[in-house]
Amino acid sequence: MVAVISRRYGLQHIEIAEDIVSETFLQATETWEQKGMPPNPTAWLYTVAKQKTLYHFRRNEIYEKKVMPAIAAKEVTTVENDDFSFSAQQIKDSQLQMLFAICDPSIASEAQIGLALRILCGFGIDEIAEAFLSNKETINKRLFRAKEKLRTENIRMELPPEREIVNRLDNVLHIIYLLFSEGYYSQTQNQILQKDLCVEALRLGLMLTDYNSTNLPKTNALIALMCFHASRFDARQQQDDTVVLYEEQNEALWDQALINQGQHFLALSAQGDEVSSYHLEARIAYWHCIKEDTPEKWEHILQLYNELLMINYSPSVALNRTFALYKANGAKVALVEAEKLKLENNHFYFLLLGELYKDIDTQKASMNWQKAYDLAKTPTEKQGIREKMNSLEK
């Protein structure tokens, strides 16, 4: 709703749009409590929101015309035609435009995610703060600044010109990817919230496939990637909220329907020549959806990581690549490569070194795991490392 109203009246009124929407929901709770739920609650909400919007902007128009006639006469900022609706198409178009407006390069990426969650996914400030492991004030400030930017930079709610879309789409995809990762790897213990974040990211991704200019192979690759990861959502969570490592997951809990969806989008992503990092990551995730530990599987994963590193280096990709090298070429080969990485303040690095030394030199394995233990941040991680060290002594 915020997206539709902002599209009609401009992003400078985004806060008014938000107010109107919350007022509508407030009125809904009050009215429905007394009179019962209307036959079509969605339509009711849209009608009330529309009335409120029209009322606000008409009143505003009168105010501006009477109080500031000079401005009103020169600038036709007010809307001449009050006709707008919350039709399905309107909602879809508005959300897409809002997504592109939010992903304007002038807004910091953290704020972009926050805005997307607030305006496009309808998350509360509390939830956003929890997802970011932050507090309400910080999030409020961040969103406020971002909305100021939307206003001062005069960002318009429209799709960028065709040739710009390709450039801007990268940022949009990146934000969706961050949104998904925020849910998937989030530190928050709130599982429902984590899942919601992932589902919303997926929904925004799917929205992009409805439009020719944004339905590109890399869009499909990102969706495939998210489907494959999300398929393991239930398998990686234990009752007590600890994360179950991939190797120990019960594959019966993997969501086969999502894996199939992922394969569908992976096939669509194979059109064209471009190999984006989403393509490579999606294919890596696909191979992880096959539980059998065959040499072929790890060989494929290794080569994909090799390619991924060449276009997109990060320490975690380097570590994952070395793990795949271990699975494909053996511990000795991987050890030589691992020693070169020198990621001395990363506890995953020492975790990996310990794993590689485990069958070669138990003393060195233990030493590395001790370093990992010292560097690990959460009690759950420390406990996991402790268990590894204990298993070594047996």
Added chain:
Amino acid sequence: MKEFMLIFRQPSYDYSQATPEEMQALAKKWGDWAGGIAAQGKLSAPGRRLDFNGKVLKAGGVITDGPFVEIRERLGSFLIVKADSLDEATTLAHGCPALDANGSVEIRPIMG
């Protein structure tokens, strides 16, 4: 960190007799070697492979079909790496599959 170009040369790039398995093994060798450099965060630009069909323009407007007949080794491809010194860049070049094929790696600092 400075940038260095690693230039690979091999006496022969004739893989017409190679089986798909051999080609795959070769691709793996190159992939693992370059992946190892990239894993250290020292790859600046992934090299592009060069097609072996080309032309050479010489003084006097003479055009020949390739540079390959007159030099001992063919230029295969290149990679740009990041390193603190020429020595370090040379260390990175170790393990390059071109060496297994009796080829060489030339390491040249990129200026500017």
